[in-house]
Amino acid sequence: MRLRELVDDAELGLVVRAGAAGLDRAVAWVHTSELADPTPFLEGGELLLTTGLALREDACAELVERLVAAGVTGLGFGVGVSRREIPGELVESAERAGLPLIEVPRPTPFIAISKAVSRALAAAEYADLRRTSRAQHELAKAAGSRDGINALVRRLAKLLDAWTVLLDAGGRPIHAAPASTSLRGLEAEVESIRTSKGPSARILTLDDQEVSVQALGARARGVLLAGRSSGFSTADHHLINTAASLLSLALEQGRSFELARRRLTDGLFSLLLRGEDVNEELARLRLQPPAEPFRVVALGGAADDEELWSRLSAEHPEAFLAEHEDAVVGLVEEGEAGWLVRSGPPAGVSEPCRLAGLAEGVRQARQAAAAAGPGDVVRFAELAGNGLLDLLPAGRAAAFAESTLAPLRGHDELLRSLHAWLAHHGQWDPAAARLGVHRHTLRNRIRKAEELLDRRLDQPGVRAELWLALQADRS
Template sequence: MRLRELVDDVELGLVVRAGRAELDRSIAWVHTSELADPTPFLEGGELLLTTGLALREADCADLVGRLVAAGVAGLGFGVGISHREIPPQLVDAAEAAGLPLLEVPRPTPFIAISKAVSRALAAAEYAELRRTSRAQHELAKAAGSRDGINALIRRVSKLLDAWTLLLDAGGRPLHAAPSSATAEGIESEVESIRAKKGPSARILTFNGEEVSVQQLGARARGVLIVGRRAAFSTADHHLINTAASLLSLALEQGESLEAARRRLVNGLFALLLRGEDVVDELSRLRLEPPVEPFRVVALAGAPDNDELLSRLTADHPETFLAEHADVVVALVAETDVGRLAGSGLAAGVSDPCRLADLAEGVRQACHAAEAAGPGDAVRFAALAGNGVLDLIPAERARAFAESTLAPLRGHDELIRSLDAWLAHHGQWDPAAVRLGVHRHTLRNRIRKVEELLDRRLDQPGVRAELWLALRADPR
């Protein structure tokens, strides 16, 4: 309720004596006090009622200053009891400070003013509850519509007259209203919210706007961001919380449906590997293998294959993706290999294959992935360059390399020289040019290698062993 509405109530008979320009102030509550200094018992926003029982004329300016500092909405002064009229000093001080001063006539009991404000507050709260209830109903209706999440985001934006943005679990935009809404400028705050375990929320002030950031769901399924110029009221926060709850539920249901779909795709993929014709079933899921011949890409080393599949499905919705053993497999055209192989995981790429040879393509891709390191992409055709090393278990190959090259440890210059000399089939001049040294320097280094190894390098078998050791040495 505003002071002006109280003044307009003819039954109360209130008269404005000062601060008429400030009558649009809202009244949070009504408080009555006859203390010389009631401010320790005020919270701000009150209409303070008094008869001035303890007020001295000399203290009027000091009282007004204290009330203004306490943030009261106004001062109601009852006349005809302690004072026949409002002290002029109080009127002057209130007018100078812009504090609304209302004269309460003797026939008007203070309780009548309290009841009038209480009724108005109760009516306002009821209206706010009805508005919130209607808004929550609209949000629930939007969430249950065919457009689901997108409709809910648009409805939140319209009800709050705010921009609204929904991020997925990886921090990428899913839906925005208007479409231009972004999290630019508050990325660090959003990341801080996403890093927390369990639901969390924060209110920010950025570029003159109040921004609400909420993590969705116990498993951090996404982030809801709502911002606008005006501050959010308590009812607005209730509305945002309702939207967050509905979005959490919708995302959880979406995850369950997607998990079921992935299980179905994995089952159909297993049938494909066995040579079964399930192309029609895949078409019903809007999945079709690429035009033959295609490549099989195997991605290994992901902490969570389900999360990887969700991310890849969102980034590459038209790509056939499935889980096979402990790797994620994709069937792609040659032109799309780079997009999948650049995922930061160990990637193996098969030779071109057809659907009838899918099992062989998967075997090749998985075999190539085993030879790849994190962030590397290895093609199956390239494995032939390892020759006999590809037939030896990795641990045994490393042990052989460490044992053979042990005398050279700590002599990196000699190891580089040996590698270049062997790569040029023992030819001194090409190897020296590659190393950027004189051929006599290279001869001296190779003689030093022979001394340390206690082996003659003019023997083909020795050269072959050293070449294999250098290739198998991870260092």
């Protein structure tokens, strides 16, 4: 409520004696006091009412200064009780300080002013509740629409007149409104709240914006961000909390659905391995093996990696992925294995195969993955030299690898480069591409390895021995 609304209420009969320029100030509450200094009992925003019972003429200026410092909205002075009129010094001091000074006539009890303000505050609170209730209904309606999560994020942005972004469990954007919203400068905060076991919601300031960051669900299934240049009100935070609850529920339901779908896919994959005809069931799930011949990719030890599953499912919903023992197994078209193997776990890729030979393809991919290190990709064809290891006792093979590779110990970069170069038959460009370095960099590394090994790598016998040693070292 504004002071002006009180003054304009004819039934109250209030008269402005000073500080008329401040009548648009909001009244947070009404407080009555006859103390010479009531400021210790004020919070700011009050309309202070007094009859001046304890007010001395020489203390008017000091009282006004104290009230202004305390942040009061205005001073109401009741006349006809202890004083016939407002002291002139008080009027002058209030005018100089810009403090609204209102005369309350004798027939108007202070309680009437308190009731008027209380009614106005209650009405405003009720209006806020109704607006919040309608907005919450809109959010719930959006969440239940066909577009679901995306519609909810857009509706929240519109209701708040702010930008909103929804991130998945891995911190990658799922939906944003507007779509061009950038989270630059918020990366550290997002990562902190995504992995923190502490509070799940934070308010922070970025440049000139206030940003709300909320983790969704007890296990941080996602993160909701909202920001704008003007701060969020209490009602706005209610809306953000409502949206966060709805999104948490939707993400949890989506996770349950995905888990059920994965279990179905795993079961159908097992039937495929046994040669069963499950084409009709696959079609119902909108899952079809790729065109033959395809390759099998196995990601070793990744079956329990929820973040990996989430990323692969989000980026490639059409992919045929299944859990087989402790590995994630994917069927991919020839030449399309790259997206699956850029994931971190040891990866193995089979030779081209058909559904009739799926079991063999899985065996090849898993065997290749077993020979790969973290972040490495090994193709089954690269394991041809491993057959020699079976001819050696395990201890002899390990000793051979240890002695052969001893000059390169402590030079992991050289070992990885040597492995990639040998795996690509000494071809510089493919090996450099696999390592993500320039071919000249790879040449320098191989030259350094030659120097440390004191052997010529252009000799077939030397390459064969080193390849055997590398395979024995990884097994």
